[in-house]
Amino acid sequence: MTVTRLGSGGPWEAVYGYARVVRAGDLAWTAGCTSTVDGRVTHVGDAAAQTAQALRIGLDALAEVGVEPGDVVRTRMYVTDRSYADEVGRAHNAVFGAVRPAATMVVVAGLLDPDQLVEVELEAWLGER
Numbered sequence: 001m002t003v004t005r006l007g008s009g010g011p012w013e014a015v016y017g018y019a020r021v022v023r024a025g026d027l028a029w030t031a032g033c034t035s036t037v038d039g040r041v042t043h044v045g046d047a048a049a050q051t052a053q054a055l056r057i058g059l060d061a062l063a064e065v066g067v068e069p070g071d072v073v074r075t076r077m078y079v080t081d082r083s084y085a086d087e088v089g090r091a092h093n094a095v096f097g098a099v100r101p102a103a104t105m106v107v108v109a110g111l112l113d114p115d116q117l118v119e120v121e122l123e124a125w126l127g128e129r
Contacts, residue, residue: 001024001025002024002025003022003023003024004021004022004023004024004065005019005021005022006019006020006021006022006061006064006065007019007020008020008057008061010036010039011036011039012112013031018031019031020033020061021061021062021064021065023065023066023067026125026126026127027123027124027125027126028062028065028067028071028123028124028125028126029121029122029123029124030058030061030062030120030121030122030123031121032078032119032120032121033054033055033057033058033061033119033120033121033122034050034054034057034111034112034113034116034118034119034120035049035050035051035053035054035057035116035117035118036113036116037053037057041113041115041116044115045115045117046117047079047084047087047088047091047117047118048087048088048090048091049091050116050117050118051077051087051088051091051092051118051120052091052094052095054118054119054120055091055092055095055096055120055122058120058121058122059072059095059122062122062124066126067124067126069095069096069099070098070099071124071125071126072096072099072101072122072123072124073101073102073123073124073125074101074102074103074104074122074123075092075096075101075102075103075104075120075121075122075123076103076104076105076106076120076121077089077092077103077104077105077106077118077119077120078105078106078107078108078111078118078119078120079105079106079107079108079117079118080107080108080109080110080111080116080117080118081107081117082107084117084118085105085107088105088118089105092120101123
């Protein structure tokens with residue numbers, strides 16, 4: 001089985017030793033994706049926009065290893081305050097409403113940058129192709 005590991009050049013990947021996306025055979029996973037672009041948090045204070053940006057980053061990474069949005073079977077959303085749940089969930093639905101992956105949303109004490117309100121992880125399976 002071939003394992004492909006790709007980085008995005010994000011500020012923490014080399015320092016902490018991880019890949020943005022890993023594909024092993026018919027399975028693929030992203031690392032946690034936030035609304036960080038070029039080392040800076042975007043959409044400060046807007047959990048919905050941060051979710052949309054984080055999902056786009058994750059889907060772009062998956063696309064680099066041949067994964068399409070419809071291949072996503074599981075998502076995890078980490079939010080820093082339960083009051084963000086509805087807007088984060090709706091942003092998730094805007095991307096995955098037709099796909100309906102298994103999903104988990106967890107309230108966490110915080111993320112690496114205090115301006116980050118949400119972090120997402122995506123898992124995909126390509127076995128039916």
